[in-house]
Amino acid sequence: MKIALLGYGKMGQTIERIALERGHEIVLKKDESNTYDGISNADVAIDFSIPAVAVENISSGFYANVPVVSGTTGWLDRYDEMVALCQEKNGAFISSSNFSLGVNLFFGLNEYLAKMMSKFDSYKVEMEEIHHTQKLDAPSGTAISLAKGVIENSDYKSWTLDEAKENQIHIEAIRTENVPGTHTVTYNSTVDTIEIKHTAHNRDGFALGAVIAAEWIVGKHGVFTMKDVLNLK
Numbered sequence: 001m002k003i004a005l006l007g008y009g010k011m012g013q014t015i016e017r018i019a020l021e022r023g024h025e026i027v028l029k030k031d032e033s034n035t036y037d038g039i040s041n042a043d044v045a046i047d048f049s050i051p052a053v054a055v056e057n058i059s060s061g062f063y064a065n066v067p068v069v070s071g072t073t074g075w076l077d078r079y080d081e082m083v084a085l086c087q088e089k090n091g092a093f094i095s096s097s098n099f100s101l102g103v104n105l106f107f108g109l110n111e112y113l114a115k116m117m118s119k120f121d122s123y124k125v126e127m128e129e130i131h132h133t134q135k136l137d138a139p140s141g142t143a144i145s146l147a148k149g150v151i152e153n154s155d156y157k158s159w160t161l162d163e164a165k166e167n168q169i170h171i172e173a174i175r176t177e178n179v180p181g182t183h184t185v186t187y188n189s190t191v192d193t194i195e196i197k198h199t200a201h202n203r204d205g206f207a208l209g210a211v212i213a214a215e216w217i218v219g220k221h222g223v224f225t226m227k228d229v230l231n232l233k
Contacts (some may be wrong), residue, residue, distance in 0.1 A: 001218060004028035004042035004066065007049030011071070012206040015046055017058045022211060030057070039069040044214040045058035050136060056222040058082050058093070067217045070178035071210055073141030083223050094229070097141030099209030103183075104226045106198040110146050110185055113196060114153040123187040125150055126164070127160045128172040130182040142183055147171060150185070151179070180206075194207050 001024045008031040028045075037152050039045060045061040051074035061068035062085050064114045070093075079095065084095040098104070098144060106191035114224040117123055129143040137145075139161060146149040147169050155169040163172035187194040200206070207225070215228045227233045 001025070001215060002027045002041060002043045004030065004039045004045040004061070005213060006030045006045055007048040007053075007058070009048070011207065012202055012205045013050040013167075015048065015210055018204065018207045019211050019214075021105075025166060035192075036060045036064070039066060042066050043218050045199065046070075046210055046214055047072055048210070049228030054083065058095075062086055062089040062091045062093075065089065065091065067214075067220070068094075069097045069210055069213045069217060071096050071144075071206065076141070076198060086223055089164070089180060090221055092217050092224070093223060094213050094217055094224045094226070096209075096213070096226045097145040099213055100200060100205040101209050101212075101230065102205055103142060103181075103198055103200075104209070104230055104232065106183070106196070107145060107149055108232055109196060111149040111153050113185070113187075114149075114150040117187050118154040119202070120189075122189045124189075125154075125156065125185065125187050126170045126172070127186070128174065128182075128184045129217075130174040130176060130179050132179050133175045133177060134161075135175065138175070139171040140173070140181065140183070141172050141183065142216060143173070146185055173184070223231075 003026050008029040028039045045068040047057045049072050054072040054075040055078050058068050096128045116173050129140045159169040159171050182199045184197040213229045
């Protein structure tokens, strides 16, 4: 499989290593110093860039008739626009806040727990996410996905970084050195606490999941999620 890397920072370099280990070829390493020349030679494009260039990266894949897997967060106010472009070009698209296989299992566990806990209003939910200081968006896309998972399965209506009001989930976003990503969902009552937590030890889990998603999407048309890739629906 020929891969175009749209974004060649630490995650892009980790994806490159894992893709090569799995027998794939890198035909483009796009960063701020070069162009999209060569993207049409790719079987799939993997975007791990920054919010400011994510839409341009994703669009370039669709215009080149190349499926796109995107793990960039912080740009999702234009997600519907990219879905529409994908459909217009009869393309293929997966966007995920986190491609880690473990995190996607954690998403499912979070939704299941939220369904159970919705019957017990003595418990209040809150979340914490910790990432490295280079992460530009806060809260993380993964934390937002976790909050949405609770909201869709409970009476909570929204999330906030500020002090939570009624039917709001407070997310504490912490930035510190050398933390790939830690996410905790906590249900507190006056008598006890229930907590689920995912801790990433390195970037390899995110990169492997993205490569697996890229392998899966080649030859398909449509807009998909990691639940499709992992058959978790």
